[in-house]
Structures are given as structure tokens and as C-alpha cells.
Amino acid sequence: MNAHANKIDPVTNKEVTGNKDQPLTDAHQAMRVCHPDELEWNMLRYEGQTTKMMFHPTKEDPTVPNAGLVRYEAGSGHPLHSHYFAQIWYVLEGTFLIGGKTYGPNTMIFHPDPHFEHELKTDTGGVILYVQYMGPTTRQAPIYDGRFNLTERKKLEDETTAY
Incomplete structure (x- = not known):
């Protein structure tokens, strides 16, 4: 038996x-599999940034993380802002000035939930692997719609820093 x-x-x-x-x-x-060559670069919420988000939450499957590549043009970045989800970044290419310190390839950055992100700037441009997932303590999911699938960007001064 x-x-x-x-x-x-x-x-x-x-x-x-x-x-x-x-x-x-x-x-x-x-497991689910996606290769970045299967996707086109898409507009992201901040100027000079594009993305290939290989996985993201949907109504049918809300716990899937936002996971994929964010490409930064030289001179781009983002302002200080806050989120309720958790995330991990892994720098693949380029150097990034984040919170007054410079980080380059093979650097892993963890943002717990809730968290804030320091202002980020890059003079070199580069690529960061993002994995954003539901906050274990906040139970807030990452935001895909209106962030990673844009057809038009808001003006930076109109962009929220609240989430």
C-alpha cells in the first residue's frame, strides 16, 4: 500500500x-518561462526608461510578480517615491547613483514592504532586473497597469510618489 x-x-x-x-x-x-527576445521594449512611467516585463499580475492571477528588465538611457532616473509591495533589483549593466552611492553590475538591492526608493540617476545608462512581489506584511501587490504598459507618459510633476 x-x-x-x-x-x-x-x-x-x-x-x-x-x-x-x-x-x-x-x-x-x-514553471512558466519567458525569454526577453520574445518581447518588445515598452514605455515605462519615467522618461528614458523602457521595459520588458516578462511576468506580471492579472485579474485571473493576481499573485504573479512584476518580473522583467528595465532599461535606462544615459541621463535618466526617477525621483524619491514610495511603494507598499516588496521588490528586488539586480543590476545587469551600467552604473546607478542611488541615495548618494554608486552601484554597478552584479549588485542586488532589496526593498522590503512598505518601502521608499531613493532618487536614482544614471550617467551611463544600463539595465536592471526587477522582481516586484506582493508585500508579505502589507499584502499589497505590485502595480502593472498604468506603469509598465503605457502608451503615453504623465508629466513628471503629475506622477504620484505615493505608491
Whole structure:
């Protein structure tokens, strides 16, 4: 008899398959894959920035993170602003002046929830991998619509710094 028969997974409340060649339960999802070459660069909320957001939350799947690349032109940046979600950045190319310090390739930056982001500037331009995810303490999801899928930018003075 299978040792896992009729066992219920305490997290998913689904029956454990007991088969080493299958996922633990039918609630366990397969990985999702996207390559940046499959996407075009899209306008981002700040001038001089474009993005290839490979994953993002939807109404059907709200816990998916915003995850993808942000490309900065030389001379671009963003002002100090705040968010309720959490995020990690990984600098792939270029150098960035953030909060008075310079960071370059292979630097990882963690923003807990809620957080603020220092003013960011780059003289070199560059690319940062962004992973924005639901705040573990705030339970606030990252914002995709109106940030990463723009057809027109707001004037910087009209852009909110509240979230």
C-alpha cells in the first residue's frame, strides 16, 4: 500500500499523489518561462526608461510578480517615491547613483514592504532586473497597469510618489 494514500497536504488541502514522478498535489503549478527576445521594449512611467516585463499580475492571477528588465538611457532616473509591495533589483549593466552611492553590475538591492526608493540617476545608462512581489506584511501587490504598459507618459510633476 502507498504510504501517502489519502494524505492531505496541509497547505493546499489537496490529496498528496504519492507518486515521485508527479507533483505533490494537483494544486502544484508548473514553471512558466519567458525569454526577453520574445518581447518588445515598452514605455515605462519615467522618461528614458523602457521595459520588458516578462511576468506580471492579472485579474485571473493576481499573485504573479512584476518580473522583467528595465532599461535606462544615459541621463535618466526617477525621483524619491514610495511603494507598499516588496521588490528586488539586480543590476545587469551600467552604473546607478542611488541615495548618494554608486552601484554597478552584479549588485542586488532589496526593498522590503512598505518601502521608499531613493532618487536614482544614471550617467551611463544600463539595465536592471526587477522582481516586484506582493508585500508579505502589507499584502499589497505590485502595480502593472498604468506603469509598465503605457502608451503615453504623465508629466513628471503629475506622477504620484505615493505608491
